[in-house]
Amino acid sequence: xxxxxxxxxxxxxxxxxxxxxxxxxxxxxxxxxxxxxxxxxxxxxxxxxxxxxxxxxxxxxxxxxxxxxxxxxxxxxxxxxxxxxxxxxxxxxxxxxxxxxxxxxxxxxxxxxxxxxxxxxxxxxxxxxxxxxxxxxxxxxxxxxxxxxxxxxxxxxxxxxxxxxxxxxxxxxxxxxxxxxxxxxxxxxxxxxxxxxxxxxxxxxxxxxxxxxxxxxxxxxxxxxxxxxxxxxxxxxxxxxxxxxxxxxxxxxxxxxxxxxxxxxxxxxxxxxxxxxxxxxxxxxxxxxxxxxxxxxxxxxxxxx
Numbered sequence: 001x002x003x004x005x006x007x008x009x010x011x012x013x014x015x016x017x018x019x020x021x022x023x024x025x026x027x028x029x030x031x032x033x034x035x036x037x038x039x040x041x042x043x044x045x046x047x048x049x050x051x052x053x054x055x056x057x058x059x060x061x062x063x064x065x066x067x068x069x070x071x072x073x074x075x076x077x078x079x080x081x082x083x084x085x086x087x088x089x090x091x092x093x094x095x096x097x098x099x100x101x102x103x104x105x106x107x108x109x110x111x112x113x114x115x116x117x118x119x120x121x122x123x124x125x126x127x128x129x130x131x132x133x134x135x136x137x138x139x140x141x142x143x144x145x146x147x148x149x150x151x152x153x154x155x156x157x158x159x160x161x162x163x164x165x166x167x168x169x170x171x172x173x174x175x176x177x178x179x180x181x182x183x184x185x186x187x188x189x190x191x192x193x194x195x196x197x198x199x200x201x202x203x204x205x206x207x208x209x210x211x212x213x214x215x216x217x218x219x220x221x222x223x224x225x226x227x228x229x230x231x232x233x234x235x236x237x238x239x240x241x242x243x244x245x246x247x248x249x250x251x252x253x254x255x256x257x258x259x260x261x262x263x264x265x266x267x268x269x270x271x272x273x274x275x276x277x278x279x280x281x282x283x284x285x286x287x288x289x290x291x292x293x294x295x296x297x298x299x300x301x302x303x304x305x
Contacts (some may be wrong), residue, residue, distance in 0.1 A: 004266050005238065007034055010245050014039035017090050018244070019083065019129070021045045021068060021122065022097025024055040027144070027203050030237035031094060035244070036061035040092070045079060045125075047071075070097055070121025071107040073293060080128035090132040092244050095122035095143040095179075101168040111292065112161040118175035120293055123182055127295040130196075134298065139196040142243045143183050145254070145272070146202050147262055149176040153275050155285055178285060180254070180272050185282040187252040189299035197251030200272070201243040203236030204257035204264050231257065231264035239267040279304045 018035045022028040023044035036042045036059045045068040046052035052065040066082060069075035083090070098118045107116035126141055133139040152173025156162075162171050179200065186198040239255045249255075254272050258265035275281075283301065290296055 005242050005246070005268070006266065007037075007234070007238065007241070010034060010038045010241060011247060012039055013245065016040045016092060017043070017087050018092035018094065019043045019045055019066070019090060020092075020094045020096055021070065021125070024048060024051040026233050027237045027240065028094075028096040029055055029058075030234045031096060031240050031244075032063065033059050034234075034237065034241050035092070036063050038245075043083065045083075045097075068097075068125070070117045070125070071109075071113065073109050073121075073124055076121055076124045077128065080125060083129060084132060087132060089136050089139075090129060091136055091139050093126060093129055093133060093141045094240060094244060095126065095141070096240065097122075098144065098175075100146075100148075100172050103168070104162065104166040106161070109292075110161070112166075112171055114171045114175045115160065115162075115178065118172075119178040119182065120289060122179070123289045124293040124295040126186070127290075127293070127297045131298050133196045134193055135195065137195050140244055140249070141183075141186060141196065141198045142240055143179050143198070143200050144202065144240055145179040145183075145200050146172075146176040147204065147256075148173050149180055149276060150273050152177050153273070155181070155281055157284065157288065160288070177273070177276055180276040181278075181282040181285050182289070183254075184252055184277065185286050186297075186299075188302045189297065190251060192302065193299065197249070199243040199249055199251065199253055199255070201239040201255040201267070202257075202262070202270075203233075203239055204259075204262055205230040205236075235264065242267040 018040045020032040023032040024046045032042045041062040043064050043066050044052045045066045047069045056063040068079040105113040183198045183200040190196050243255045255267045256262045256270035258268040
């Protein structure tokens, strides 16, 4: 596969149904726009419906809006029910929405906000929609992680919700590490079915409003480095779009920007941290996630090799 992959290389998406979470701005908006431009029916799954409608109005093609608040499992269940009622098949589920470096907050269900939104909300949504993807050959679940997963070398099961102490960057790193571990474990469970694959992507350093919660001590260095290291949102979104549409993609792969430090550039296959490939932790995280969300998947665990 070429390393110089652009929006013009997106295959025809006519007839495909794509759900993109957090699609009213930034990376999610650009991901949804590209898919719609190439013929997909795109559902913007967003917390702020009015912003979602304004975003949809800026796109061409069949673009719809679905209310979804990933900080509430009730909202996730309601959105999944709506989507199941409206779509007999789903080709692409793109778990894009996220929060970054937030002050300590908890979700409606009592989860630390970054872990609850970035991982648990998407875990639940995927489990509730997966039977709409499984019968569809070539369907994909794409989950957006981050270079930031390397900031956290472990999932802290002894204090998963950061109740004893809290680190904005540590909590973000844990959530993004969880995104990768979820992808790898999901792919193992999907492999025997032969129809759906799970893939991960990251946008490098993209110019979006996700960094609005960067701690004060880092704001000046970030402002200096932004022009050098970052890329526009439409370039950052290409990693996700390639993971979602490139015919050569294989389950369990991870896509990110192509420069040496993965901050910018055309998307290519990249590697995640050694910790993200720990099978025992992946499986334990899966079990804990099922317990916390009350959502089980229609795919069985596969014994570790």
